[in-house]
Amino acid sequence: MALQITQQNGTFLLTGKLNTTTTRSFIIHFEYIIEQCQNVVVNIDEVTEIDHDGLEGIKTLTAIALQNHTLFSVIGNGCKDIYQDWNCSQVA
Numbered sequence: 001m002a003l004q005i006t007q008q009n010g011t012f013l014l015t016g017k018l019n020t021t022t023t024r025s026f027i028i029h030f031e032y033i034i035e036q037c038q039n040v041v042v043n044i045d046e047v048t049e050i051d052h053d054g055l056e057g058i059k060t061l062t063a064i065a066l067q068n069h070t071l072f073s074v075i076g077n078g079c080k081d082i083y084q085d086w087n088c089s090q091v092a
Helices: 023-036 052-067 081-091
Strands: 004-008 011-018 039-050 071-075
Touching (some): 011 023, 039 052
């Protein structure tokens, strides 16, 4: 399943897989949104897979948001296996 992005009440809902195939378009889409908004919230509750490239995409968008002085938040419980990798990278 491809990655679907919808917006509901100011939150962007991701559905599907955030992987090597979908990460580039994910970054391009949200890079534009980050430039236009002051606060971007992404909900990953319906994400069924996040691979290394997907996680790197989220990290890239976090860095872009910091450069643009934009709040970028990822919320939800989708793909709990990413949290260990994310927490380890934030410690260093």
